[in-house]
Amino acid sequence: MQVEMIMPQMGESIVEGTIVRWRKRVGEMVQKDEMILEISTDKVDSEIPAPVSGILVEILAEEGKTVAVKSPIARIAAGETSQAGAVAPAVSPLPEPPVQAAAADFSASAAPESVIVPEPAALAGERRFLSPVVKKIAREFGLSDSELNNIRGRGENQRITKQDILEYLSRRGGDSSVEAMPPAVPVRTSTPSPAPQPAQPPSPAPAVSPAGTQPGRAPGVDHEIVPMDHVRKRIAEHMIISKQTSAHVTSVAEVDVTPLVQYREGIKRTFEAREGFPLTYTAFFIEAAARALREFPLINASLDGDKIIIKKSIHIGIAVGLEDKLIVPVIRDAGRLNLAGIARAVHDLATRARNRQLKPDEVQGGTFSITNIGTFGNLWGTPIINQPQVAILGTGAIKKRPVVVNDAIAIRSMMYLSLTYDHRLIDGLYGGRFLQMIVQLLENYKFD
Amino acid sequence: MAETTYLQAITDAMREEMLRDPRVFLLGEDIGVYGGAFKVTKGLIDEFGEERVMDTPISEAAIVGVAVGAALTGMRPIAEMQFADFITSGFSQLVTNAATLHYRYGTAVPMVVRAPSGGGIHGGAFHSKNPEAWFVHQPGLKVVAPATARDAKGLLKSAVRDDNPVLFFENKYLYRRIKDEIDPGEELLVPLGRAHIARAGGDVSIITYGAMVHAAQEAADKLAAEEGVEAEIIDLRSLQPLDKEAIFAAVMRTNRVVIVHEANLTGGIGGEIAALISEHAFEALDAPIKRVAGLDTPTPYAPAMEEFWRPNAEKIAQAIREVIRF
Incomplete structure (x- = not known):
């Protein structure tokens, strides 16, 4: 029978305790009432005796770890006298359920039998x-x-x-x-933790585990566990929350940007010389999206339960990938800026994003986002919506391709636009028309 | 760029608005010849004359009443309460008249009432109050409470240009303690009703305003350095209208909330914010909302007692620990 040791409550107000030292290692014999570990709480430091005689088969709370009162800290195979015996329960397909026992219940120390309270599958039923x-x-x-x-x-x-x-x-x-x-x-x-412990230390009796399965923690495993840093955790959370929140659906459209490419090639040098920053394709995409958003207010919106919040201003977030993170600075009132104004804002925000000089205000409040999938030559993708927005536009790489124009094959500069939208609010008709409007604006760009 | 105190920023805002718009004038107790109890209006009577910087009798009812009347005739008065505590004497003029005139007659009531508020200066029960919640409760008034010199200037200038009665709770404790770089040539306007993130952090959101933004900063910096907890600080800046979207976005980001205000707890704005979160963002919560606020007694005079009464960095840090541990 296995007995579970729990973190004892060392006083009325004590809610947790820290394991200072284990005096026994997994696989070693313990005698009832033998002090096998030291703990520290807000009030006292104590030695804790084994509740039963047997073999310490598993340590659930490592040294340095702080755990809540009554949390399991170890398992003892009661009555076992040798390692061979200790292994036995693991081979049996249905090992006996662990029995919970206070490691040291001082109020009941006069009656040791009462220490062991049989509570099969205590956690599972609760x-x-x-x-x-x-x-x-x-x-x-x-x-x-x-x-x-x-x-x-x-x-x-x-x-x-x-x-x-x-x-x-x-x-x-x-x-x-x-x-x-x-x-x-x-x-x-809440307290500085000891050095990160990548995995369980090698155990002398690895075959013994409560579930009787072979856990993937044998020494020399072929992987490494690396804790996520803060930024990565936030990105991960943000992405998961978005996937949980919205009904993502992506439509892809093809754009013939030949005139746009020619126009930009023609003016980009004079533009940069005059303005002091480059004219990127992104600026054209933002301008087109902002104009289309004015005609499709439901795309420039967010959802709050069953309420639709339609935003009056158009603030477009631009995903900027840095070495190790992703940041989405926001171009405020993009609908009111001309092409040069947009290009300036993009240049300023992207530069400061790379230099980590953005203010918190500048990465929030976006009402729609654009991500440039084409930066690395990729054609199209299925971006994840930047919550609480309801749509995001992915712009693919511009490539020359043979296409059919007036029943002849011509070489044109082509690209794909991928619009991911939240199907809770936007149906295919509306999302599709919005995307087509951007296509029209880019294909028939009004050059000035 | 010039290093400008919170106090000077308020003076500059009034001066700039008076230069810009001849309809703007000041009135209050001892604000002219004496330059104001805290010297916020120092020098303005010399520049603008006693018709635009008016010394009044000691009657807040009269000061607010005159401001309401002037606003109805198209002027844009800025009235000073010597201490926010005494705004009660002008309460009826504010909540019964100023707040309802637009609703009743459709008229604009473009006036600002400046009220130096807050404790921490050993002012005792009559010179330490934070009465903003009374006015947030009254529909028809706007209420702002800046924490920084930039916001003090930008919010006051926006308040003067707003067509509604705006209560401007400036914090006495911050007057000469807080400074910002402000370009004298910059037309600094901070929109009413918009909060901002004063500190970024992903573990918990502290929602606060006024002097407590600085106490929250101290608590957050300490927790980040010593315990690895990164707290975000939302500085509300405006209390009416309240930037609910910023509040809900913060709850979505961190799932844990501590609300801090210096005003006493019961009936305070913290309760309203907690209720809004519970109604609109309940499913984003991973821990109960905690409030840190002044005690439900008058503010004590004795320094040690006042410190016990007032929220501070240590009390805020303790609340954050509890919310994080949950």
């Missing part, structure tokens, strides 16, 4: 509190109660935080063996 955002994410991803119960919560009383559920979902998405890995590093720590 419904934990879920915060509104966690509930929403669980509902949108269709997580079952039992799946939720398997997510390790790192909030108060092991509550599942938003971070916990998002990490679970990103792990679940890929290689299922990764799921068995312990989370690399706590995402939020």
Whole structure:
């Protein structure tokens, strides 16, 4: 029988404790009442005795880790006397459910038998509190109660935080063996955490695990776990939230930009000499999008539950990819700027984005976004909507291609536009007409 | 560029608006010859004369009443309350007359009432109040509360140009403590009703305004350096109209909220913001909303007692820790 040791409550007001040192290692024999670990709480530092005699089969809370009172910290195979015996439960297909026991219940120390409270599958049957955002994410991803119960919560009383559920979902998405890995590093720590522990230290008895499965944490595994930095976490969150929020659908249109390319080639040198910054194609795309947005107000909108918020001003966000991150500075009132004004704003924002000099105000408040998929030569894509907006335009690379013009084959400069829009609000007809208007504006560009 | 104090920024805003528009004039107790209790109007009587910088009797009802009347005839008065505490004597003129005239007659009421508010200066129960919530509750008034010198200048200039009665709660504690680089030639206008992000951070959003923006900065910097928690600060700047979109966007970003105001807790603006979040952004919350506010008593005079009464960086940091730990 396996006995689970839990973090004891060392006083009325104490809610958590920190593991200072394990005196025993996994696989070692422990005697009942033998001090096997040291903990530290806000009030006292204590030595904690083993509740039963047996073999320490698993340490669930490593040294330096702070865990909530009553969280499991270790498992002891009660009554086992040798390592061979300890391995035995793991081979059995249905190991006995762990039994929960206070590591040291001081109020009941006079009656040691009462320390062990049989509570089979304690966690599985108990419904934990879920915060509104966690509930929403669980509902949108269709997580079952039992799946939720398997997510390790790192909030108060092991509550599942938003971070916990998002990490679970990103792990679940890929290689299922990764799921068995312990989370690399706590995402939020209220106290400075010790050096990151990439994985469980090599265990002397790796075959023993509560579920009886082979966890992917054997020494020498062929992967590395790297904690996400702050910016990457925000990007990841933003993308997931967008996918959860909107019903993404992408339409692709082809544009003949031959006249536009010729026009730009003709004036780009004088333009740059006169204005001091280059005239990029992006400026044309923004100008066309801004004009089309005036005719299609539902694209320049956001959703708040069942309310549609139609924005009066047109502020266009431009995705700028930096080495390690993505930032979307916003061109305010793009609808009121002329081509040179747009080109100037693009140049200014992109330059300052690269130099990390943008002010917080300059990366928010966008009502529509444009991302240039063509920068690296790609033709078209399916961009993710920048919440709370309802559409994003991807511009592909301009390439010369043979196309049919008046039943003859001609060489034209062609590009693709990909419009991803939120089908909750925008149907194919409206989204398609908006995209076609941009096509028309670019193909019949009014040169001045 | 010139280093401009919060106080000087207010003076500059009034001076620029008076130069721009002959309809703008000032009135209040001791604002002329004496230059104002805090010297905000110092020198203006010499420049503009006593017809445009009017010393009045000690009667807030009369000051606000005259401002309402002048606004109805097309002038654009800026009335000074010597301390926001005494605005109560002009309360009826504000909430019964100024706030409802447009609703009743469709007329513009372009007036500004400046009210030096807030504690931390050992002013005791009569010289420390933050009465903004009373006026936010009254439809028909606009209410602003700047935290920086730039916003003090830009919001006051926008307030003068607004056709509605605007209450301008300037914070006494910030008068000479806070400075910004302001280009004297810049036409600085900050739109009413727009919040801004005073500090970027992804772990929790602190929603606040006025002097507490600076206490929140101190708390956020300390938590970032010592505990790795990055708090975002939303400086509301305007309390009516309130920038709800900025508030909801913050909740969507961080899912955790701490609201801070110096005004006492009960019936304060924090309760309204918390209710709005609960109504419109409930599903974005990952932790209960916490409020940090003054205690529900008059502001004590004794420095140690006042510090105990007033929200500060340590109290804000503690609230953030609780919200983050949840």
